[in-house]
Structures are given as structure tokens and as C-alpha cells.
Amino acid sequence: MTCDQARDRLALCAGGDLDRTEAATLDRHLQECAGCRRFYEGLESNHALLRSLRRETVTPASLSQMRAGLFSQLQDPAAVLGWRIRLERFLLTGFRKPRYAVASLAIAAIVSVTLFAQMRHVAAGPVAMAAVFEDRTTLLRPDYQGWKVVDSTTHNEHHAFGKAYISPSAHKEFTQTGKFPEGTVMVLESSKSPGSFLASVKDSSRFEDGWGYFEFDDVGGRQTSKASALPGTAGCVACHRDRAAMDHVFIQFYPVLRTAAGML
Amino acid sequence: MELLMLRTSGDPSPEALEIETLVRRTLAGDTAAFEQIVVRYERRVMSLSLRMLRAVDDAQDATQEVFLRAFKYIHRLDLQKPIEPWLMRMTVNACRDIARKKVRRHHSFSEIPAVDADPRDESKDPYAGFAWEQQRQMLWRALEGLPEKERMAVILRDVEGFTTSEVAEILESSEGTVRSQICRGRLRIKEAMDSMVKGGLR
Numbered sequence: 001m002t003c004d005q006a007r008d009r010l011a012l013c014a015g016g017d018l019d020r021t022e023a024a025t026l027d028r029h030l031q032e033c034a035g036c037r038r039f040y041e042g043l044e045s046n047h048a049l050l051r052s053l054r055r056e057t058v059t060p061a062s063l064s065q066m067r068a069g070l071f072s073q074l075q076d077p078a079a080v081l082g083w084r085i086r087l088e089r090f091l092l093t094g095f096r097k098p099r100y101a102v103a104s105l106a107i108a109a110i111v112s113v114t115l116f117a118q119m120r121h122v123a124a125g126p127v128a129m130a131a132v133f134e135d136r137t138t139l140l141r142p143d144y145q146g147w148k149v150v151d152s153t154t155h156n157e158h159h160a161f162g163k164a165y166i167s168p169s170a171h172k173e174f175t176q177t178g179k180f181p182e183g184t185v186m187v188l189e190s191s192k193s194p195g196s197f198l199a200s201v202k203d204s205s206r207f208e209d210g211w212g213y214f215e216f217d218d219v220g221g222r223q224t225s226k227a228s229a230l231p232g233t234a235g236c237v238a239c240h241r242d243r244a245a246m247d248h249v250f251i252q253f254y255p256v257l258r259t260a261a262g263m264l
Numbered sequence: 265m266e267l268l269m270l271r272t273s274g275d276p277s278p279e280a281l282e283i284e285t286l287v288r289r290t291l292a293g294d295t296a297a298f299e300q301i302v303v304r305y306e307r308r309v310m311s312l313s314l315r316m317l318r319a320v321d322d323a324q325d326a327t328q329e330v331f332l333r334a335f336k337y338i339h340r341l342d343l344q345k346p347i348e349p350w351l352m353r354m355t356v357n358a359c360r361d362i363a364r365k366k367v368r369r370h371h372s373f374s375e376i377p378a379v380d381a382d383p384r385d386e387s388k389d390p391y392a393g394f395a396w397e398q399q400r401q402m403l404w405r406a407l408e409g410l411p412e413k414e415r416m417a418v419i420l421r422d423v424e425g426f427t428t429s430e431v432a433e434i435l436e437s438s439e440g441t442v443r444s445q446i447c448r449g450r451l452r453i454k455e456a457m458d459s460m461v462k463g464g465l466r
Contacts, residue, residue, distance in 0.1 A: 007451065008447055011446075011447045011450040012443065012450075015446065015450065017421075017446065042457070043450060046453055047422060049399055050422040050453075052400075053403070053423045054424065054425065057307070058311055062320050062324060067306060069324070070332070071299060074299070077335070082336075085336050
């Protein structure tokens, strides 16, 4: 064993990160090499110093100061959570309790028959581009009033979320082919905060997973006019990919779409 | 890892059961239950933050951020696993975010603020007194000279005393990577300390 090889292992050994065989080989080298022995003593004393930093701890005063700030923010849990998290929680618990799924399917079956009958008479909406991008991943606020409503709050025990919409041309194509075309835009309103909604856009040329997700807010009447795609870590991307019943869309909650897909 | 495995398989410990109850109550909207979780882990989170950030106000900010994130994402916590590595992982990430902002503000990490240490009986402490104080200053300077990932690995392993596999879990990395970061970090600290001893601490 050369001294260079030994020093890597000595660094590991100083903190007890070497197994017995490795340590034995190292020991033989140490017995022969005074330089490495000194080197190891230095490492060991540094390790003792590092370990002693553990006793530097926080004062009760600075802890309680931190806690006061934290607890005052927790006074308003809804503000801390935000409605995106509440949506995520709702969807997760929705799946954990199969009873809700059964109930929502029963309602869906009744509602869908009525809605589908109506749907057949609805002419296709204006063929405008539903999604307008300012740059690669910045979406301008879509004007979705008048789009096809695919869901009300029937399945939603918390009533945190309002109606869900699909862009008219996408809806038309979906009823014919059973697939969401490129350019499909879906909108999910917040029922708590009018003017706030989440939008998803199908565009494989822009988004790795095929779909991009956007949050548009309304704070005291001031509406966000454009939104950047939420990062993959936001939770929506993975949840839509893994749990949505069809192509990243929760059609299990959308009677109109379920019926359309089932009819084909 | 062995320790973690023991805790995950077989009967959960009374502590794990208690945490599970507190988490479920938090999810049901009981904020007081979450406050109990905070009281249990605040010291651990803030100590680590202080060691990562070296300034009390930054450590307080980081700790608040960690618990706000924990409150928000507690529904994603896997109750089969212990909560501590999850909190430590969020601590590391919150400290990283704050450190980045700090670099942008000051463009320098060179200041070594006085540490907010608990007053203790120092009469029997071999690390008390001026000589130790000087060594400690050198050590912090050496630590601050490490690349971020090596510094975090060394702080978690050597200062906090987590096992290598726990460190890997906290840093979302592999054991092999952490091992080599620890190895390189210790060697670099040694090099920095040696050169400071030679050149004198300025």
C-alpha cells in the first residue's frame, strides 16, 4: 500500500468508516510508516474537534423567538397550505377512501346521462386557440368562460374546488376520438377564491410529460395575467401522471368525459 | 441504515406511534398536534441550521421554513418511516436556499460570526478556553472552504453523528457518494488546518 492510497483510507478510518479487513491492511502500513502515523493523528484530532461542535447548541431564547414567529404563521392554516396543497390532499384522500370513489361514480352515472344528452346538441365553440403562450412555458390567462363544463363540485366533500372546464375544440375532438388532442386546455376553478384557477395544457413540444400546469391567482381583484409552468417538483405533474385515469386527466371525476370515452 | 431498518420493520416504537397520532391529528386540522411535533424536533432542526448557516437569525428563518414546509407537505410523509430524516432533509434544503440568497446579498462567506452557544460548566471541558476557541475558529474556516456537498456530508456525519446511510438518505444520495464526500472533506479540512497552523490564523 502506498502512502497516497493509505491517506484516503486513513480519512475514512478516523471517523470509524472503514470495515475490519480494510482497517487491518491499513494497520500494517501504519506500523511501517511514521509519516502516515502523524497524518492519522492530525485526522483524529480534527475528528474530535468536529465532534465537539455538537455541543454548540441553540439558546432557549432564540428557540422561543423562532417558535413565536412560526406559531403566529400557523394561526391561519389555510393561508399556509394554499389551495393547491388542499387540492393535492383532497385527491390523495379521495383515492384512499374507495367509498368516495364509488359514490362519485354513482353520481357520475346519473349526471352523465343527462349531460351527455345535452352535449350532443351543443355546437362546437369558437375555434380560437385555447392556449396562448408568451414564450416557451409562459401561458397567458385563458378566457375559459363559455367552455365546456366537465364537472361541478359533486364529488368534492370539501367544496374547495369549483367547476372544471375543457376547451371547446378539444372537447369536440375528444368526443369523436376518445383522445385529448395537442392543445387541449383544462381549467379547474377554486371555489374559495373567485378568479383563481389551475390550468393544464397538453403540448408535447413544450412539456416533457406532455402536459404543463399553471396557477392563476386573484388577489383582491388583481388577477395574474400570465403564469409560468409549475416545476416538475410541484406535485401536480407526478400526481396527474400516476393517478389520473386517462392521459394525465382525472376523467374518473369528470362524468362528461367518462361518458364520451365509454361510448366509443 | 440498520437503525432505520429496525424502526421500519417489526413493531413500531412507542415514539413512532405517538408521532403517527400527531401527524394524523395534524392532517385532521388539529394545529396543536403539529405544535407538539415542532416542540419535539425544533432543537434538532435549529442546531443543524445553525451549523450550516452560522448565524442565529438565518437559523431561525431556516427552522421556521422547515416547519412551514412540514406542515404543508405532511400528507406526503410516509408514516412507515421515521420522521427525523424527512425533517433533516428539509432542513438541508432550506439552509441551502437561504445560503444561496445570502451569497447573492453579500457575495462572501468570509465572516465568522460569534456562535450562540449555550453557557455550560466549562471547568471540566477539555475543549473550553482560548486554545480550543482558536482551533474551533480554524475548523469553521476550513469547513466553510469546503464545496457545499462535502461540507454538508461532513457536518451530518461528523458533527451531527448520523450514520453514512442516514446521511445518504438525508442528502438523497448514495452511500458510496457520501463516503467519498466525507473522505475528501476530511482530507481537505486537514490540509486547510495544516496550512493555517503554518501560516497563522489571520
